[in-house]
Amino acid sequence: MRKLRNRQWLLKSRPEGQVATHNFGYHETEIDPHQIDDGNFLIENKAFLCAPTMRNWMDPPSKNLYPSISIGTPILAPAVGKVVESNNKQFPIGSRVSTLSSWQDYEQIDPTGRPVNFVAEGLSSVESIGKFGLNSLTGYFGLTKVGLPKAGETVVISAAAGATGSLAAQVAKILGCRTIGIAGGREKCTWLSEEIGLDGVLDYKIDKLNDGFDHLCPNGIDVYFDNVGGAMLRTAVNHMAKFGRIILCGQISTYDSDQAASGPEDMMRLIYGSIRMEGFLTRNYTAEFPEAIKQLREWEKEGMLTLKEDIRDGFDNLPKSYLDLFTGQNRGTLVVNIRPD
Amino acid sequence: MRKLRNRQWLLKSRPEGQVATHNFGYHETEIDPHQIDDGNFLIENKAFLCAPTMRNWMDPPSKNLYPSISIGTPILAPAVGKVVESNNKQFPIGSRVSTLSSWQDYEQIDPTGRPVNFVAEGLSSVESIGKFGLNSLTGYFGLTKVGLPKAGETVVISAAAGATGSLAAQVAKILGCRTIGIAGGREKCTWLSEEIGLDGVLDYKIDKLNDGFDHLCPNGIDVYFDNVGGAMLRTAVNHMAKFGRIILCGQISTYDSDQAASGPEDMMRLIYGSIRMEGFLTRNYTAEFPEAIKQLREWEKEGMLTLKEDIRDGFDNLPKSYLDLFTGQNRGTLVVNIRPD
Numbered sequence: 241m242r243k244l245r246n247r248q249w250l251l252k253s254r255p256e257g258q259v260a261t262h263n264f265g266y267h268e269t270e271i272d273p274h275q276i277d278d279g280n281f282l283i284e285n286k287a288f289l290c291a292p293t294m295r296n297w298m299d300p301p302s303k304n305l306y307p308s309i310s311i312g313t314p315i316l317a318p319a320v321g322k323v324v325e326s327n328n329k330q331f332p333i334g335s336r337v338s339t340l341s342s343w344q345d346y347e348q349i350d351p352t353g354r355p356v357n358f359v360a361e362g363l364s365s366v367e368s369i370g371k372f373g374l375n376s377l378t379g380y381f382g383l384t385k386v387g388l389p390k391a392g393e394t395v396v397i398s399a400a401a402g403a404t405g406s407l408a409a410q411v412a413k414i415l416g417c418r419t420i421g422i423a424g425g426r427e428k429c430t431w432l433s434e435e436i437g438l439d440g441v442l443d444y445k446i447d448k449l450n451d452g453f454d455h456l457c458p459n460g461i462d463v464y465f466d467n468v469g470g471a472m473l474r475t476a477v478n479h480m481a482k483f484g485r486i487i488l489c490g491q492i493s494t495y496d497s498d499q500a501a502s503g504p505e506d507m508m509r510l511i512y513g514s515i516r517m518e519g520f521l522t523r524n525y526t527a528e529f530p531e532a533i534k535q536l537r538e539w540e541k542e543g544m545l546t547l548k549e550d551i552r553d554g555f556d557n558l559p560k561s562y563l564d565l566f567t568g569q570n571r572g573t574l575v576v577n578i579r580p581d
Numbered sequence: 582m583r584k585l586r587n588r589q590w591l592l593k594s595r596p597e598g599q600v601a602t603h604n605f606g607y608h609e610t611e612i613d614p615h616q617i618d619d620g621n622f623l624i625e626n627k628a629f630l631c632a633p634t635m636r637n638w639m640d641p642p643s644k645n646l647y648p649s650i651s652i653g654t655p656i657l658a659p660a661v662g663k664v665v666e667s668n669n670k671q672f673p674i675g676s677r678v679s680t681l682s683s684w685q686d687y688e689q690i691d692p693t694g695r696p697v698n699f700v701a702e703g704l705s706s707v708e709s710i711g712k713f714g715l716n717s718l719t720g721y722f723g724l725t726k727v728g729l730p731k732a733g734e735t736v737v738i739s740a741a742a743g744a745t746g747s748l749a750a751q752v753a754k755i756l757g758c759r760t761i762g763i764a765g766g767r768e769k770c771t772w773l774s775e776e777i778g779l780d781g782v783l784d785y786k787i788d789k790l791n792d793g794f795d796h797l798c799p800n801g802i803d804v805y806f807d808n809v810g811g812a813m814l815r816t817a818v819n820h821m822a823k824f825g826r827i828i829l830c831g832q833i834s835t836y837d838s839d840q841a842a843s844g845p846e847d848m849m850r851l852i853y854g855s856i857r858m859e860g861f862l863t864r865n866y867t868a869e870f871p872e873a874i875k876q877l878r879e880w881e882k883e884g885m886l887t888l889k890e891d892i893r894d895g896f897d898n899l900p901k902s903y904l905d906l907f908t909g910q911n912r913g914t915l916v917v918n919i920r921p922d
Contacts, residue, residue: 303819303850304849304850305854306849306853469848482646488851488852489852490852491848500846500847501847501848501849502846502847503844503846503847503848504844505841506843507810507829507832508645508832508842509645509646510829510858510859510860511832511861511862512860513646514859514862514865515859515860516859517851517857518856518857518859519848519850519851519855519856520852521852521855
């Protein structure tokens with residue numbers, strides 16, 4: 241195999257406040273497919289998931305435990321690809337895998353350093369990181385493993401029209417919970433109440449959340465799925481029921497800004513309410529991915545789940561497509577397909 | 582039985598910032614021991630526990646889920662007393678019970694409205710709310726039920742020389758954890774390192790906590806027992822290990838002030854660290870009190886636990902003794918004995 245042309249999108253400069261196209265720089269290199277370290281394999285990326293949390297990775301290193309992309313290196317991103325060279329028998333040439341890769345055509349992967357999952361049989365590459373990828377799995381594991389909702393409880397989902405939120409909301413319904421969604425704008429709210437069938441919807445652009453919670457959650461919130469953080473989280477904390485659980489999944493209200501995602505205004509409420517707030521990463525449940533994907537596929541087949549993908553094409557479009565996440569222009573899980581199956 | 586003279590300390594005014602003796606007012610009433618509602622009993626209080634969190638109860642009603650003492654009514658307080666009249670067969674005359682009562686000689690108790698525990702055989706009244714009372718039980722249940730420490734893990738206890746903190750620290754040692762205590766001043770720190778035998782001690786009055794954690798907890802904090810809140814909590818959050826647990830027990834740094842107990846400065850660390858923060862009330866574990874008290878008594882008998890009581894005498898001294906909690910003048914669990922056994 242001769243050297244391979246490798247297109248890349250690099251982090252050219254760190255965003256100050258909002259991320260913009262000028263923070264990304266295009267570059268090309270060559271990859272020698274014969275220089276693969278023992279135990280590693282070479283992946284040819286097929287599609288990338290655009291995840292909001294990648295914005296955090298563009299910040300300078302901090303104590304926040306997340307990776308910080310170095311200036312001049314490719315943008316880290318969840319990806320699906322095909323193994324094209326391998327020095328690891330567990331990952332033979334031709335396998336399709338999803339893992340944390342980066343915005344480039346090829347990358348050498350050390351599977352001891354990051355979780356690598358095989359694409360389930362019957363799924364397209366795009367589906368494996370889209371409909372049945374990390375966004376959906378995050379909603380599923382966050383709700384079921386961290387939120388531990390019981391039938392009849394009141395569950396509130398923030399960013400409920402998003403890929404993660406809408407999955408969590410639908411699973412909460414399936415589990416028999418009274419489910420309230422928060423979203424921005426009439427189109428999203430109508431979709432949540434009429435198509436998804438939630439028990440209540442709050443439009444944060446026009447509704448006062450405090451009054452909305454008083455009205456829709458008179459006995460308090462048992463489980464709050466926090467994708468947003470900030471003022472919305474603080475208002476939710478004031479409405480949590482005793483023994484309530486707050487699933488700390490994301491803080492998108494602060495990602496694309498200079499501000500840190502500050503916490504509750506009064507911890508005493510957590511104490512007297514015996515309230516639990518718990519952060520999690522979906523990769524904590526890697527071993528359970530296959531079973532979860534099987535469950536989600538079944539529910540989708542039975543018409544119990546609506547999973548939205550927003551598929552863009554072309555390596556060139558990566559930065560532009562990514563930015564749509566922060567202006568709400570995507571409709572469901574945003575995937576950029578660079579090499580169709 | 583004729584009418585009983587009933588001395589009271591009332592909340593005369595709400596503290597603005599620091600609580601002071603002028604916030605309390607002395608009053609006397611008479612109690613008719615024959616007017617006891619069905620199912621209730623009359624308790625003759627023998628001793629009161631002075632608990633820091635009572636300061637919160639002196640604030641106006643809020644969304645914080647804790648009681649707010651009405652102006653002109655007796656100060657709510659954990660107490661031990663003797664049943665002197667009863668319309669409830671479960672609580673016959675002569676029983677000794679601990680419950681939430683208030684600063685007065687007599688109070689009619691409705692046992693359906695609050696937990697009531699019988700004093701364990703062999704314990705004095707003072708011991709039942711002192712050494713083996715709520716402060717110790719709070720340390721025990723918070724550490725074991727919320728913190729879930731495993732042998733070999735690093736546990737950090739704030740206010741570690743206090744009644745709750747020192748119990749939690751000693752139990753952490755018994756469970757095989759590397760245990761670091763934070764306290765203020767040389768006397769307390771020396772006691773913790775030399776008599777209690779902690780693995781490390783930080784004096785928040787002179788040590789920089791950030792550097793101290795770097796030095797004493799190089800692999801991060803697995804369990805943080807938070808009695809203090811505020812800046813100390815925020816620094817600890819930045820040093821939590823992955824899958825760390827923060828036991829939200831108290832926020833004493835803000836009780837005696839006009840400020841709310843604000844939370845972490847960046848929730849992202851909780852997300853990427855899969856960190857859990859959980860509030861609790863000791864009364865959640867009421868059913869397990871007898872077993873826990875038995876365990877603590879055994880450990881004390883075997884010389885594995887040092888339990889400190891600071892016993893004051895006299896009803897008249899209640900407000901003054903209570904204030905000592907906030908100036909650090911107490912040495913261990915502060916109990917005011919108004920009617921010796």
